[in-house]
Structure formats: C-alpha cells, structure tokens
Amino acid sequence: MSTAPAVLPVAPVLPRPKLVVWFLATLVAVHLLALTAFTPYVFAWWGIPLVLVGNFIFGSMGINLGYHRMLTHKAATFPTFLERLWVLCGVCSLEGSPLWWVCVHRIHHQHSDDSGDPHTPRESFFWGHMQWIYTADPRQRSLSTFEKYIPDLMTDPFLRWLHRGNKWILVYVAHALLIAAAGFGLGFLIEDTTEAAVQLGTQVFVWGVLVRTVYVWHITWLVNSAAHRWGYRSYQTSDRSRNNAVVALLTNGEGWHNNHHATPRACSQGHRWWEVDLTFTAVRALQLVGLAWDVVPVKVPKHIAGKKEETGRGGDKETADKTGTP
Ligand SMILES: [Zn+2]
Ligand SMILES: [Zn+2]
Incomplete structure (x- = not known):
C-alpha cells in the first residue's frame, strides 16, 4: 500500500494568455x-474587384505564398x-x-487541434x-520559442529588421498612405472638381486598404476556424483539418487544408484536378x-x-503526424 507524499508536487505555473x-x-x-465603404459617399461597385485584386496581391502572394508556403514550409x-516582395505583401x-x-504556424502544425x-x-x-x-500567449513571442521554431529565419537580417520595434506596422502604414496618395x-x-x-x-x-485588409484577415482566419471544422477529409491526418471548397475559393487555394496538413511542404494544396489552387498556379507561371x-x-x-475518414468528428490521434517544422 502506498502512502501519499508529504509534500504535493507543485503544478507548473504557465503564463496566462494576455x-x-x-x-x-x-x-x-x-x-x-x-x-464606411457602405455609406453613399464611399460606396462604389468597382470597389469589389479592387478588393479581389488586392486580395490576390497581398493575401495570396503575401500571406499564402510569402508567409505560409515560402517562409513557413520552404x-x-x-x-x-x-522573396522580399512576397514578404512585404504579407506585411501589408x-x-x-x-x-x-511563421512561429505560430509551425506551432500549429506540430500541435494541430491538441492543447498546444x-x-x-x-x-x-x-x-x-x-x-x-x-489574447495571444506571451510564450509565442519569447526568444526561446523563436529559437525552437524559427532558427532558420532568425538569421535573416530583413526579417529581423521588420520584427524589431514593430517596423512591419510602419511598412503597413506607409503602403496605406501610398495607396491613398495614388487614389x-x-x-x-x-x-473636374x-x-x-x-x-x-x-x-x-x-476599398483598396481598409476593406481589403478586413477581407484578407477574415479569409485567412477562416482557414484556422472553418477549415478545421467543416468540409471533407481526403486523408486521415492526426488533426481535424478539412478541405473546405468555399474557403479555398475565397483564399485562392488555402482552403484545401486537409491536403495541406497531409503534405505540409508541398507547394500545391489542390490534390485533385478540381481542387483549384490559384496561388500555386501563380508559382507554376513563375517557374515557367x-x-x-x-x-x-x-x-x-x-x-x-488512401485512408479516408468521413465520420465528421476529426482525425484519429493514433495516426498522428506531428512532424512540426517546417
Ligand atoms: Zn491547420
Ligand atoms: Zn501550413
């Protein structure tokens, strides 16, 4: 019969999300x-294609290609x-x-849908x-986390420059002023008047800065939210990722998220002929x-x-593929 220890072990104190x-x-x-885009003074039908073009430049080439496929997954x-241009588009x-x-996204791949x-x-x-x-966890920004997840990027002087002193925000403001000046x-x-x-x-x-920024925010975030809840699964990955056609359409390819979790390093996220991935099409054109x-x-x-799962509940943890970075 065992006896209880005199002093109970102290649970580690984790910093609370702030x-x-x-x-x-x-x-x-x-x-x-x-x-304000929907007020009579500001509304214009041409604002919609302007947002879509802006999404392709700043969302698809900046976030999808620059931040995600190029920096995170090589x-x-x-x-x-x-490479610098794609990063700047992402910053904007x-x-x-x-x-x-990149650090947060690599943590996501290592701990997809588990407590981390x-x-x-x-x-x-x-x-x-x-x-x-x-309500970001301060640990995501700590030097030790960066050293663990992005050692390959921390030596890049351009990326360090953007990060230090939040200069990426100044770049965003500068591009907003530039677009305003052009307008x-x-x-x-x-x-005439x-x-x-x-x-x-x-x-x-x-339309070109504010609405486009909000649009790119939400469609990027839909990859984390909707494409981990709704859609079909082509592969039995260890997480709850889904291929979501609506998110794929809005993001020019990032919604084929179960495909992406199955093959994180692959540049194309569309695996079937009808899984259109315009971001990858742009890469193919550049390759040509x-x-x-x-x-x-x-x-x-x-x-x-070849393993399929259509239970609607998510992946089987026993087939975990938490390969982490990149
Ligand atoms: Zn994911
Ligand atoms: Zn990824």
Missing part, C-alpha cells in the same frame, strides 16, 4: 472604418527580390511580423477564428519563366495515403 489591447483596438478600428524558392496584410506568423495549438477551433469557432489573436492623385487627374477628386481618393483608400525553383511536389506519406 489581452493584446493595442491589437484588439486596431482590429475594432479598422473594421469600423471599413464599414515549398518553393524565388530570387531574393521576389497587417497579420503580424513574418517571424511571429494556438488557434484550434475545438473550444469555439470564434476562438479559432480571431479571439486567439488578441487622390488619380482623382485630381481625372475628375476638387470635391469629386477627394471623394475618389477616399473611395480608393477605404525561371523565377521559381525547388517547387516541392505533392508526396503523401504512406501511412495516411
């Missing part, structure tokens, strides 16, 4: 300002000037510094969608003209290839 007030305030402010290589989506973003996942929607859709961002410049060039010119400049700024190489092909690990 409310990131400044980022929550920024989120609220940008959402509210973006809503799925393809580009000339230095293009206001989703955090590339070092932090920074944004699993298992508890609630809203947590996985956006709440986790402004007002165009207004004074083509409109000052009032009309100012209105056009305002419309370009609100010699501006992309070392494009990692789809190679599904044997232990999950």
Whole structure:
C-alpha cells in the first residue's frame, strides 16, 4: 500500500494568455472604418474587384505564398527580390511580423487541434477564428520559442529588421498612405472638381486598404476556424483539418487544408484536378519563366495515403503526424 507524499508536487505555473489591447483596438478600428465603404459617399461597385485584386496581391502572394508556403514550409524558392516582395505583401496584410506568423504556424502544425495549438477551433469557432489573436500567449513571442521554431529565419537580417520595434506596422502604414496618395492623385487627374477628386481618393483608400485588409484577415482566419471544422477529409491526418471548397475559393487555394496538413511542404494544396489552387498556379507561371525553383511536389506519406475518414468528428490521434517544422 502506498502512502501519499508529504509534500504535493507543485503544478507548473504557465503564463496566462494576455489581452493584446493595442491589437484588439486596431482590429475594432479598422473594421469600423471599413464599414464606411457602405455609406453613399464611399460606396462604389468597382470597389469589389479592387478588393479581389488586392486580395490576390497581398493575401495570396503575401500571406499564402510569402508567409505560409515560402517562409513557413520552404515549398518553393524565388530570387531574393521576389522573396522580399512576397514578404512585404504579407506585411501589408497587417497579420503580424513574418517571424511571429511563421512561429505560430509551425506551432500549429506540430500541435494541430491538441492543447498546444494556438488557434484550434475545438473550444469555439470564434476562438479559432480571431479571439486567439488578441489574447495571444506571451510564450509565442519569447526568444526561446523563436529559437525552437524559427532558427532558420532568425538569421535573416530583413526579417529581423521588420520584427524589431514593430517596423512591419510602419511598412503597413506607409503602403496605406501610398495607396491613398495614388487614389487622390488619380482623382485630381481625372475628375473636374476638387470635391469629386477627394471623394475618389477616399473611395480608393477605404476599398483598396481598409476593406481589403478586413477581407484578407477574415479569409485567412477562416482557414484556422472553418477549415478545421467543416468540409471533407481526403486523408486521415492526426488533426481535424478539412478541405473546405468555399474557403479555398475565397483564399485562392488555402482552403484545401486537409491536403495541406497531409503534405505540409508541398507547394500545391489542390490534390485533385478540381481542387483549384490559384496561388500555386501563380508559382507554376513563375517557374515557367525561371523565377521559381525547388517547387516541392505533392508526396503523401504512406501511412495516411488512401485512408479516408468521413465520420465528421476529426482525425484519429493514433495516426498522428506531428512532424512540426517546417
Ligand atoms: Zn491547420
Ligand atoms: Zn501550413
């Protein structure tokens, strides 16, 4: 018969997730300002294609390709000037510094839908969608976490420069001012009156910067929330990832998320002919003209290839494939 120890072991004290007030305030402010797009003064039908084009440039080439497939998973290589351009496009989506973003995403792959996942929607859709961002765990930003998950990127002076002193925010502000200046410049060039010119400049700024930023935020977050809850599974990965056609359509390819968790390094996330992945199409086009190489092909690990699961409850932990980085 065993006896209880005289002194009970002390549970490790983990830092509590902290409310990131400044980022929550920024989120609220940008959402509210973006809503002005639907006032008679700012609304314009051409704003919708402007947002979609902006999404392709800043969301698809910046976040999908730059932050995600290139930096996080090393799925393809580009000339230095293009790699920098993709990173800057990602920065202009206001989703955090590339070092932090990649670090969080690599943690996500290692702990997908278990207790260490920074944004699993298992508890609630809203947590996985956006709440986790402004209640971020301070450990995600610690030097030791960075050294563990992104040692390959920490030596990059450009990425370090963007991260230090939050210069990525200044880059975002600079690009917003540039787009506003272009809008007002165009207004004074083509409109007859000052009032009309100012209105056009305002419309370009609100649709081209604010609405597009909010749009790219939410479709990126849908990959973490919706594509870990709804859709079909082609592979029995160890998480709850799903292939979600709506999210794939909105994000130009990132919604084929079960495919991605099955083959994280593969540059293409569409595995069937109808799983369209326009982000990968752009990479293919660049490859054809010699501006992309070392494009990692789809190679599904044997232990999950061909295994299907349609229970609607998520993956089988026994087939865990927590390979982590990248
Ligand atoms: Zn995921
Ligand atoms: Zn990934």
